[in-house]
Amino acid sequence: MRRLSDAKWIGTKWRPRLATVVLAILIMVLALPLVGLFFFRLYENQLIRQTEGELIAQGAVIAAIYAQDVRDAGISPDKLGAPVEAESDDASRSDDSPYQPIEPSLDLASDYLLPTRPAGIAATTDPAFAVIGARLSGILDATQKTTLAGFRLLDPKGVVIAGRDEIGLSLGGVDEVRTALSGHYASVLRQRIPDQPPPPLYSVSRGTKVRVFVAMPVAVDGRVAGVIYLSRTPNNIVKHLYGERGKVTLAAIAMLFGTLLIALVFLRTVSRPIYALMERTRRIAAGDRDAIRPLDHHGTREMAELSAAFLDMAEKLQARSDSIQTFATHVSHELKSPLTAIQGAAELLRDSGEAMDAAERKRFSGNIVNDAGRLNLLVRRLLDLARAENLAPSGESTSLDAALALLPVDGRLAVGVEAGGTISLRISAENAAIVLANLIDNSARHGATQVLLAAATIEGKVTIAVSDDGAGISPSNRARIFEPFFTTRRESGGTGMGLGIVLALLKAHDGTIALVDSGRGTRFEISLPAA
Template sequence: ITATAPDPAVAAIGARLSGILAETQKTTLAGFRLLDPKGVVIAGREEIGLSLGAVEEVRQALAGRYASALRQRISDEPPPSLYSVSRGTRVRVFVAMPAAVDGKVAGVVYLSRTPNNIVKHLYGERGKVGLAAIAILGGTLLIGLVFLRTVSRPIYALMERTKRIAAGDRDAIRPLDHHGTREMAALSDAFLDMAEKLHARSDSIQTFATHVSHELKSPLTAIQGAAELLRDSGSAMDEGERRRFSNNIVTDAERLNLLVRRLLDLARAENLAPGGESTLVGAALALLPAEDRLAVRVEGGGDIRLRMSAENAAIVLANLIDNSARHGATLVSITAASAGGKATILVSDDGAGISPSNRGRIFEPFFTTRRDAGGTGMGLGIVLALLKAHDGTIRLVDSERGTRFEIILPAV
């Protein structure tokens, strides 16, 4: 910045505009300077006569281009205690705009301004800021209420149901009054379905344990009684009685052994994981041991491939055939058909059939009408467990003679 005497004519123009610049500065709070075509200040309080032509933005304005710059504000006086509020920020904006006459730059309007501090600006817009704060607070409360109703309340309700179910309250296994969201409804349904299945399995285990204890208790009691008689009678018992009681012990021991084996078979069937194997109906029949009590005939569908291993399919058919033989059948007919990825197998016999009163109980564990003949009542239970493990089903269907079972399994 250098001191240069301005042209008298241009200086006179600056003098006439000084009052206007002063009034404008009061309104805009910006510092104004008028520069002549050489960059010398002709209006601008104590800076008149100074040359600003070397300033970058002024030089660009003298060339006819608008220019601006942002510089750090430096003051010789210490800042006041409320500097950030009262005096704005520590930077200052400088703007140089060319004034053209007849296409030539006749001067430059050079102004500077310290921008408002953000706090001061917000204070000036306090009404709008207050409305925005109220809107944000209201929106937050609304979101909180929606979240409470759609998420928190159903979660707490489900937790309460969990405690009641764990305490044995079966009435708690029912849908929630309010789910809130589809995801919460799906979670609640899945949880309650799991709880219902666990209770059903618990009942099944309890019933099964009762049946097992009963089935094992009978032969054990008979063995114990016969053994005590043999021990206490000593030489007083003749050879025929001694042999009879000994045979009873052997028979009941064999029944216990059979029950244990069938229990193991049932446990393996219920916990079986399908291995992805497949077999033909005819191949499964070929694995069956020779049956002297009745004839087995394949009426059709022997070449249909089942999604089941040959060993497991043979176990299913062997139990059904054994069941037919125990009920007086002389012939078992097997017919298979495939449609829509499913195989339907009909196993029919010409035996005595099943009475109407027993039709609903045939799949119950340990239910048998041939207990005296060595029946355990677990054969159909093993069949049902094996088929369930392979996504299959079995049901008793009507037949003009004997018994007929319908088996449905995935086909390959």
């Protein structure tokens, strides 16, 4: 009942088909590059940090030149701005350390994206700072041609003294500039003003719409002497992809064909053999013997091994079924003969009444007793055969001498051990005695007067030779001696079950038995594992 309910549960529970699973996997593989576009932000953030680091480096150089020019110009301290504070991110560094690095800190995911930078306001420029700005303008222009960064040089009040068309305008109201004028480094992300229409791929990226702005205070005698204001649009992978759109398209086509190729290979090597094996299973279950043959196409080695194992199991089950059917036919025949004889004799005894004399009555009664005894013997031998075929090895061991000691003395013939009587065999003494008893009884029924046993160990196996001096077995019967119910001594009470029981017992202990040629009598060779 449990197995039946489990089978019903397996049949009713929903499970995806193999083709559905494969299709889902292929869709996921095909979609991975598209999903990867949404993870560009991580890479874009790294590009923004890289851009900020480059602007910091460039600004530091310009700041050093500007600070030196302020010192050389002899500008009085009262024209300078607020005190400058160190911007090092390393808390372990002291204020007296000669190294005060500024680490990039912008984060595309968390920093607020400010609107485009406000326009400058007209203001008055200090002549002393204007001279310095005019002298540095050439340096800034030359640098911009290589770095592509925008430079604005501001005085302590936030007025542009170098920076192309914004000279004389005040940027002091810009947030990052105001922070730098107070003596602190500042960097922000602002929306960029595109100078050309963005390509279609830009819609998937946030990093393509921003510009990095860095405001670095210039320190002279510990006070703000001005601000280096830099900006630049960071590099982005989307722009690169758009520029290589032809190659990207070819890659997408190649990926599509690659996915289809994977699907074709999987279909041919996995899916099709599985469905073929399922169809073959249904045919075998319906009784089609022709279905027990190898598949036309296995696909993979594992599938070939699975198919071979399945077909081997099907062949064994079919052979087992045939054996059971043949066995049932033999059993019914063997039981029918004595039952018919018993029934006939009993009916004669019943119907004859007083007309049958005592001698006839005794003869028919004897027939009934003899046939009943034969039935009883057949049933016991059938039980012995069933036990032998379903026997589980006990792991015990014995020897020929120990097994023979369990047998009663047979007055019909002499039994002797020529060699190897003490060699250990991986079989219990009781089962070994059953094997020897059947072989000895078989020899006695065929006219033998002597049975000789000899054992020897060869490569972990014990070979036992059982020879007698009887009439032997005719060539026409040699191939059938291990068939159940085959006997040439049926008149003398033979059941044809003895050698079948021997064979079943030895198989249960990983052993074998074979009839071999001999000059006289019969010779069997038994092979068993050594203990």
